[in-house]
Amino acid sequence: MAGPEVKDQYKVSPFLVFYLVHSVQVGVGVMGFQRISTKYAGNDAWISVLAAGLSLNLIIFLIYKIMMKEKGDLISLHHNLFGKWIGGLLSLIAIVYFIAMGITVLRTYIEVVQVWMFPDLNKWIFGTVFLLLVYYCLSGGFRVVAGISFFGVVIPFYLVLTMIFPLFYGHFRDLLPIFNHSLMELYEGVKGASLSYLGFTTLFMYLPFIKEPEKSHRWAQGGHLLTVFIYTTVMITTIAFFSPEQLQKTIWATLTTWKIAEMPFVQRFEYIGIASWALVILPNLCITIWAAGRGIRRLSRVSQQNATIPILVLILISSSLFARRESIDLLNQYTSKVGFYFVYIYVPFVFVFQYIKSKVGRSG
Amino acid sequence: MTRLFIFIVSMLLLTGCVQRSILDDIQMVTIIGYDLPEEENEEGLIKGVAVAPQYQADGRVDNSVFVQTAALSKEIRSQYNSESPKPFVSGKLEVALFSKDIAETEGIMELVDTLQRDPSIGSRVFLGISNSDMETLLRTNYGNVDTGTFIHDTLSHNSKHGMLPQTNLHDFLYNYYSEGNDPFLPLVELDEDKVKITGLALFQGDRMVGSIDAKHLFTFKVLHQKFSSNDSFTVKVNEEEHAAIYNIASKRNLNLKKVGSNKIEIHGKVLGVIKEYSGQKLTPAKLKEIERAMEEDIEKRGMDMIEEFQTQNIDPLGIGNAVRSVTRGDFNKEDWRQKYPDMDISFKMNVTVTESGVIE
Numbered sequence: 001m002a003g004p005e006v007k008d009q010y011k012v013s014p015f016l017v018f019y020l021v022h023s024v025q026v027g028v029g030v031m032g033f034q035r036i037s038t039k040y041a042g043n044d045a046w047i048s049v050l051a052a053g054l055s056l057n058l059i060i061f062l063i064y065k066i067m068m069k070e071k072g073d074l075i076s077l078h079h080n081l082f083g084k085w086i087g088g089l090l091s092l093i094a095i096v097y098f099i100a101m102g103i104t105v106l107r108t109y110i111e112v113v114q115v116w117m118f119p120d121l122n123k124w125i126f127g128t129v130f131l132l133l134v135y136y137c138l139s140g141g142f143r144v145v146a147g148i149s150f151f152g153v154v155i156p157f158y159l160v161l162t163m164i165f166p167l168f169y170g171h172f173r174d175l176l177p178i179f180n181h182s183l184m185e186l187y188e189g190v191k192g193a194s195l196s197y198l199g200f201t202t203l204f205m206y207l208p209f210i211k212e213p214e215k216s217h218r219w220a221q222g223g224h225l226l227t228v229f230i231y232t233t234v235m236i237t238t239i240a241f242f243s244p245e246q247l248q249k250t251i252w253a254t255l256t257t258w259k260i261a262e263m264p265f266v267q268r269f270e271y272i273g274i275a276s277w278a279l280v281i282l283p284n285l286c287i288t289i290w291a292a293g294r295g296i297r298r299l300s301r302v303s304q305q306n307a308t309i310p311i312l313v314l315i316l317i318s319s320s321l322f323a324r325r326e327s328i329d330l331l332n333q334y335t336s337k338v339g340f341y342f343v344y345i346y347v348p349f350v351f352v353f354q355y356i357k358s359k360v361g362r363s364g
Numbered sequence: 365m366t367r368l369f370i371f372i373v374s375m376l377l378l379t380g381c382v383q384r385s386i387l388d389d390i391q392m393v394t395i396i397g398y399d400l401p402e403e404e405n406e407e408g409l410i411k412g413v414a415v416a417p418q419y420q421a422d423g424r425v426d427n428s429v430f431v432q433t434a435a436l437s438k439e440i441r442s443q444y445n446s447e448s449p450k451p452f453v454s455g456k457l458e459v460a461l462f463s464k465d466i467a468e469t470e471g472i473m474e475l476v477d478t479l480q481r482d483p484s485i486g487s488r489v490f491l492g493i494s495n496s497d498m499e500t501l502l503r504t505n506y507g508n509v510d511t512g513t514f515i516h517d518t519l520s521h522n523s524k525h526g527m528l529p530q531t532n533l534h535d536f537l538y539n540y541y542s543e544g545n546d547p548f549l550p551l552v553e554l555d556e557d558k559v560k561i562t563g564l565a566l567f568q569g570d571r572m573v574g575s576i577d578a579k580h581l582f583t584f585k586v587l588h589q590k591f592s593s594n595d596s597f598t599v600k601v602n603e604e605e606h607a608a609i610y611n612i613a614s615k616r617n618l619n620l621k622k623v624g625s626n627k628i629e630i631h632g633k634v635l636g637v638i639k640e641y642s643g644q645k646l647t648p649a650k651l652k653e654i655e656r657a658m659e660e661d662i663e664k665r666g667m668d669m670i671e672e673f674q675t676q677n678i679d680p681l682g683i684g685n686a687v688r689s690v691t692r693g694d695f696n697k698e699d700w701r702q703k704y705p706d707m708d709i710s711f712k713m714n715v716t717v718t719e720s721g722v723i724e
Contacts, residue, residue, distance in 0.1 A: 246541035
């Protein structure tokens with residue numbers, strides 16, 4: 001199976017990959033990833049976050065190595081490496097994974113709005129309206145998705161500044177002693193931090209839509225590095241702001257730090273922050289749902305538009321089925337577990353497999 | 365066309381999904397006080413006193429006071445609703461006060477829990493302990509202001525520029541959950557038509573076990589944190605002469621190098637300006653004398669305070685957390701608690717008078 005042919009007018013500039021990678025990573029994870037990481041790595045959790053981030057730079061490098069050889073997308077890669085049936089099955093799993101990410105993001109965001117702002121918010125109505133907006137963006141094609149992710153990064157970027165408020169209450173002694181945890185504990189912390197980094201595997205799907213994809217490599221790395229920088233900063237701030245047991249009781253640590261913010265014009269900053277977060281969530285959903293729809297379009301003869309609507313309905317229904325905190329937490333845990341193995345085991349495996357296959361193919 | 369249609373429909377749907385709260389139609393509680401009920405048959409219950417300001421058209425502020433008794437503080441709230449013409453909201457809460465009785469017998473965590481659980485309550489809410497009767501304290505009219513803001517401002521400026529150490533809901537929770545800190549809260553009391561800060565209440569866990577008098581607050585703040593303040597500190601140089609130091613900047617430093625042999629040194633460094641002096645002439649020698657007198661005075665008070673903390677086995681200064689930060693491996697809270705009373709903690713002060721006002 002050959003890679004997809006994308007007309008030049010549908011392609012976007014390489015630098016937009018910076019925003020595509022960064023915006024799909026920063027989502028619901030960053031609202032509360034601190035608790036999960038510090039559970040194991042304690043005050044060294046920022047090292048876990050940093051290590052997880054830098055190791056993923058390597059994974060992005062591998063993804064580019066694979067894709068530059070393949071000159072296609074994940075579907076054609078699977079088809080060429082594993083044949084029509086096994087390859088098709090793997091592609092299907094990837095599509096389900098992208099949809100699951102969409103469900104996780106939407107449901108977690110609705111939960112946050114329900115808990116923090118409007119307890120009587122109807123999740124069906126909110127979900128429908130939000131997904132209509134997503135559909136509206138998706139109907140414009142990949143170029144609009146890339147544009148949305150640009151704005152999804154630039155407009156809410158001011159939120160980084162709000163991390164200044166907790167600094168005034170920081171107890172930086174809490175970061176000491178550094179390296180007081182075993183490698184195993186740090187590794188568990190890495191696993192806990194991974195949900196907040198996931199999503200960049202959508203690179204596999206949209207690389208054919210990038211003009212001169214090889215040039216976009218450094219932009220992808222850059223976008224990811226920005227995420228690493230933000231997460232590490234947020235983590236350090238959080239460790240200094242909370243005492244360990246207090247943090248373990250805090251589900252959305254980032255949002256709770258906003259409770260300390262004081263501004264003359266607004267009593268509760270969370271309301272502004274969470275509302276702005278809708279702009280962070282939007283590209284998240286757009287990219288994952290676009291990737292899923294694109295996958296279906298490439299696997300079958302269904303057009304992407306026709307594939308998108310059932311996906312949206314599926315996301316709406318299944319995300320509304322999760323009603324309790326525990327089930328939403330479980331959903332988050334499973335998505336992050338699958339994502340963790342996807343990037344750390346599957347991607348290196350595909351890289352090696354592709355390498356061996358090309359060697360064997362040449363000699364044979 | 366379809367896109368435009370979807371867009372317009374979204375715009376219409378996006379409005380009015382949830383319950384609105386219009387300012388004129390809600391009861392904004394700014395201060396809440398918890399007390400034990402007087403009646404015998406109400407044992408195990410909590411009396412809650414809430415004050416909500418009513419802003420009148422002519423600029424007057426009336427304070428409506430609601431008193432209810434129930435087992436849970438949210439239950440109290442639903443009882444408030446039953447006697448109020450407008451629904452209660454807690455988003456504007458500024459101060460939560462607890463009576464000394466509750467703090468000493470039952471502990472306040474059960475009540476603080478509802479404050480930290482409620483997303484609409486900010487982390488900057490002040491907590492306080494009061495020995496006065498809660499209902500009288502909150503029913504008192506403090507002038508044309510709302511009671512919550514009045515008490516909040518009293519506490520706020522004193523902790524920002526005065527001698528009260530930094531304290532709010534977040535600090536309380538931080539210290540409460542921390543392995544090497546014990547919380548403390550301001551003590552307030554009704555003083556005719558004013559609210560007066562009378563000291564600090566010291567906690568072990570969520571139970572009040574001791575207190576510090578207001579005149580020792582300066583010493584406590586020097587021991588506790590880095591700060592700068594506009595309040596003055598009076599030094600008694602000798603029998604007749606006194607000097608007032610103000611514009612104080614203070615830093616504390618912990619020397620933890622000898623923790624292994626159970627020795628901790630606290631260094632306080634204070635910079636100040638002389639504002640008032642009752643003696644004849646301020647010579648450089650006199651300045652030295654004032655500095656030394658202040659050093660000795662604070663050192664003595666500080667040492668008394670530290671010894672008191674050690675006998676009570678409470679650690680409001682966060683020495684445990686400092687020890688944890690230099691301890692490799694697991695820091696055991698229980699072991700530390702056992703060791704703490706026998707630690708050799710010393711306190712050294714260094715006072716520098718930088719200016720002596722505009723007159724030589």
